[in-house]
Amino acid sequence: MANKKKNNYVSKDKLGNNLISKKQIVKNNEAKEIKDNKKENKEIREKNTSLKNIILSIKNASYRYSDALKDDYALRNVSFDFESGKMYAIRGRSGTGKTTLLSLISGLERCTEGEIIFDGKSLKDMNLDKYRNSDIGIVFQSYNLLPFMTASENIILSMDVNGLKIKNKRDKAIELMKKVGLKEAYANRKVLRLSGGEQQRVAIARSLSYNPKMIIADEPTGNLDKQTEMEILEIFKKLAHEENKCVIIVTHSQNVCGSVDVIYDLKKVKEEGKK
Amino acid sequence: MFILKNAWISIKRNKGRNILIGIIILIIACACTITLAIKNTAVDLIDSYKSAYDKEVTITFDRANMMKNFDPSQAEGRENAKEKFNNIASYTIDDVNSFADSEYIESYYYTYSVGLNGNNIEKAQIETNNNMPNGFGHGKENNMTSTDFTLTGYSSLDAMSEFINGTYTMSEIIDNAWDKAFDGNYVFINEELADYNNLSLNDKIKLESDDGKTYEFTIIGIFKENEDGSLEQPMSMFSNSANTLVTNASAVLNITTNNKDINPTIYPTFIIDSYDNVQKLQDEFYEKGLDENFILQTNEELALSGVSSIQNINSFATTFFFLTLIIGGVVLLVINMINIRERKYEIGVLRTIGISKFKLTMQFVSELVIVSVVALILGAGIGAVSSKGVSNSLLESEINSSNERSEEIGKNFGGANMNGGIPDRGNKGDVRGKGMPVVQAYDSINAVVDIKVLLELLGIGITLVLISSVASMVSIQRFSPLTILKERS
Numbered sequence: 001m002a003n004k005k006k007n008n009y010v011s012k013d014k015l016g017n018n019l020i021s022k023k024q025i026v027k028n029n030e031a032k033e034i035k036d037n038k039k040e041n042k043e044i045r046e047k048n049t050s051l052k053n054i055i056l057s058i059k060n061a062s063y064r065y066s067d068a069l070k071d072d073y074a075l076r077n078v079s080f081d082f083e084s085g086k087m088y089a090i091r092g093r094s095g096t097g098k099t100t101l102l103s104l105i106s107g108l109e110r111c112t113e114g115e116i117i118f119d120g121k122s123l124k125d126m127n128l129d130k131y132r133n134s135d136i137g138i139v140f141q142s143y144n145l146l147p148f149m150t151a152s153e154n155i156i157l158s159m160d161v162n163g164l165k166i167k168n169k170r171d172k173a174i175e176l177m178k179k180v181g182l183k184e185a186y187a188n189r190k191v192l193r194l195s196g197g198e199q200q201r202v203a204i205a206r207s208l209s210y211n212p213k214m215i216i217a218d219e220p221t222g223n224l225d226k227q228t229e230m231e232i233l234e235i236f237k238k239l240a241h242e243e244n245k246c247v248i249i250v251t252h253s254q255n256v257c258g259s260v261d262v263i264y265d266l267k268k269v270k271e272e273g274k275k
Numbered sequence: 276m277f278i279l280k281n282a283w284i285s286i287k288r289n290k291g292r293n294i295l296i297g298i299i300i301l302i303i304a305c306a307c308t309i310t311l312a313i314k315n316t317a318v319d320l321i322d323s324y325k326s327a328y329d330k331e332v333t334i335t336f337d338r339a340n341m342m343k344n345f346d347p348s349q350a351e352g353r354e355n356a357k358e359k360f361n362n363i364a365s366y367t368i369d370d371v372n373s374f375a376d377s378e379y380i381e382s383y384y385y386t387y388s389v390g391l392n393g394n395n396i397e398k399a400q401i402e403t404n405n406n407m408p409n410g411f412g413h414g415k416e417n418n419m420t421s422t423d424f425t426l427t428g429y430s431s432l433d434a435m436s437e438f439i440n441g442t443y444t445m446s447e448i449i450d451n452a453w454d455k456a457f458d459g460n461y462v463f464i465n466e467e468l469a470d471y472n473n474l475s476l477n478d479k480i481k482l483e484s485d486d487g488k489t490y491e492f493t494i495i496g497i498f499k500e501n502e503d504g505s506l507e508q509p510m511s512m513f514s515n516s517a518n519t520l521v522t523n524a525s526a527v528l529n530i531t532t533n534n535k536d537i538n539p540t541i542y543p544t545f546i547i548d549s550y551d552n553v554q555k556l557q558d559e560f561y562e563k564g565l566d567e568n569f570i571l572q573t574n575e576e577l578a579l580s581g582v583s584s585i586q587n588i589n590s591f592a593t594t595f596f597f598l599t600l601i602i603g604g605v606v607l608l609v610i611n612m613i614n615i616r617e618r619k620y621e622i623g624v625l626r627t628i629g630i631s632k633f634k635l636t637m638q639f640v641s642e643l644v645i646v647s648v649v650a651l652i653l654g655a656g657i658g659a660v661s662s663k664g665v666s667n668s669l670l671e672s673e674i675n676s677s678n679e680r681s682e683e684i685g686k687n688f689g690g691a692n693m694n695g696g697i698p699d700r701g702n703k704g705d706v707r708g709k710g711m712p713v714v715q716a717y718d719s720i721n722a723v724v725d726i727k728v729l730l731e732l733l734g735i736g737i738t739l740v741l742i743s744s745v746a747s748m749v750s751i752q753r754f755s756p757l758t759i760l761k762e763r764s
Contacts, residue, residue: 099757103757106627108627108755108756108757109755109757129626129629129630129631129632130629131629132627132628132629133628133629133630134629138627138628140627140760142760144623144624144627144760145624146621146624146625148284148288149284153284157277157281157628158628160277160280160281161277161625161628161629161630161634162629206628
């Protein structure tokens with residue numbers, strides 16, 4: 001039953017590609033068919049493994065602001081698992097604690113109760129600064145770039161904070177910019193002279209600068225038009241599916257929800273309490 | 276390394292604010308350099324001035340203590356005071372020698388004075404008041420006013436010559452006077468007395484005690500009072516020392532040994548190692564038998580009178596120094612608090628991308644350090660160039676102010692040339708005291724910026740940076756990056 005489930009997942013996810021591959025096999029020689037099948041099998045094996053590859057696990061996490069009343073939780077008893085190679089959406093109405101959950105996942109706040117496990121370690125036991133500059137990349141709705149720096153300087157700063165030791169950081173920054181669809185000419189441009197979509201690409205490039213295992217995005221397309229939104233989502237998809245990163249997006253957007261692999265719904269704490 | 280790089284980028288980005296901070300630190304540095312240069316030079320000058328003169332301690336009668344319970348309106352009170360006064364135990368040469376045996380005393384000498392009448396000379400005296408006190412002698416002066424002359428014997432030749440040369444001008448002296456001065460009955464007399472009695476060098480004078488015994492002395496030197504000295508007794512034609520004869524202590528001792536009725540006065544002077552030990556020395560003297568109605572008095576005030584203007588400048592410099600630091604520190608703190616509020620977003624972003632609080636604090640401190648170092652160097656340079664001029668200008672104004680006060684006092688008390696309590700009057704001023712050479716007052720100060728000043732300035736710079744960094748340190752610890760970014764959004 002378990003195998004069937006896994007195969008279903010794979011066939012659903014890769015169905016189109018499989019059919020195309022089989023057509024090509026028919027057209028081409030037998031040896032090529034065997035080789036492709038082997039490759040296909042390898043991919044399936046990897047996908048099966050990824051199912052067990054939980055990178056982040058939220059266990060009964062609750063959060064209450066320090067000045068709040070005893071039972072006034074912004075987030076209560078939330079438990080989610082996140083796997084590498086998948087793209088997630090955390091959805092919910094205003095006041096359900098989406099941003100709070102994001103701040104807990106990104107180590108900007110600590111859980112009041114419960115815990116968050118990243119790559120087998122509890123965030124409680126980790127240096128959260130190190131966690132933020134090595135293990136995860138954060139992308140915000142309002143980009144949060146330093147306006148007095150150029151696009152490349154913003155990306156290089158992130159490398160510096162990480163302590164990345166490579167010879168030419170600028171080349172690496174340009175490479176990352178190209179990866180997210182930005183021209184090299186933008187490298188020396190102050191970020192305020194870039195459009196919203198371009199700034200968000202710079203923010204994504206910055207979050208990738210030290211090759212983190214997980215990307216956390218808070219309404220990354222909230223300030224962008226539909227076309228740009230789709231382009232940005234495409235970048236996130238590639239990061240998840242091609243680079244095996246775990247991408248978590250906090251969003252209201254239906255477009256975003258339609259593009260992700262898994263959607264988690266957050267409900268208001270009071271509603272949860274009624275259940 | 277990236278902390279410094281970021282700090283440099285921030286400095287370039289916020290030119291206006293950093294220039295303002297730089298100017299404030301430059302002013303502070305400049306002011307501190309000047310004040311420190313003045314302060315250090317003044318302290319050195321005062322120390323060297325002090326060390327140039329003997330630290331003298333004398334025994335003096337504690338009038339304040341004596342008069343504490345004295346009610347002059349009551350006849351009984353007057354009698355009690357008189358009895359008390361007569362019962363004060365005086366001290367002898369043996370006591371003085373015993374007092375001098377102390378770890379705080381480097382050397383000592385004493386004058387030993389007796390009152391005698393003239394036999395073949397007359398007292399220099401044309402005045403309305405015959406009971407004016409004699410200028411010499413301390414302690415119990417009974418019998419001193421009833422005689423014509425005071426014969427003062429010095430226990431040390433150095434003290435004697437220093438006294439005469441320091442306080443008077445030698446107008447005539449025999450060739451080997453200083454060799455003879457301690458060799459028998461030889462005296463130095465006042466020029467006024469010599470003129471009055473038509474005396475000259477090598478003349479012999481005779482003095483007699485109340486019981487009729489005569490003592491013969493040969494004149495080996497004639498000294499004259501310096502100009503200002505005549506003001507000591509305004510009602511007399513003659514100076515205080517007109518009827519004083521200076522000889523050696525042995526000569527006086529011979530007189531007192533042979534005549535028990537003569538009551539001599541001993542006036543010891545102890546040269547001590549430090550003014551700080553005076554209280555300990557006084558306690559030691561009391562233990563050795565000094566009557567508690569006597570106290571020890573130093574020449575510190577007199578020794579420092581030549582540098583009183585410099586001391587005033589030093590006090591001014593010290594006050595100005597602390598005021599500059601306090602005001603400057605507060606202004607810098609406020610500017611940095613504003614700076615932090617303006618850069619809240621930057622702090623939020625940097626914290627979000629994982630820079631630690633410590634590194635972020637270091638970045639802000641580095642920015643301030645870079646600006647401060649540049650400003651301190653410039654300030655120290657400007658201060659070094661201007662310190663001499665500023666200090667001398669201050670000193671000149673202080674001297675002028677002192678002179679004006681001095682003249683005012685002189686006018687009020689009827690003597691325009693009075694030195695009063697302000698003896699240093701530029702190059703012209705001098706201070707004289709018993710046994711002290713002429714003291715030259717300072718009219719310029721060479722306030723130089725040396726390594727000591729630079730090190731102190733460095734310390735001030737670090738303190739200022741730390742004070743003004745407090746705002747950023749506290750804010751970075753308190754700020755929640757998420758809250759900052761939410762506010763921004």
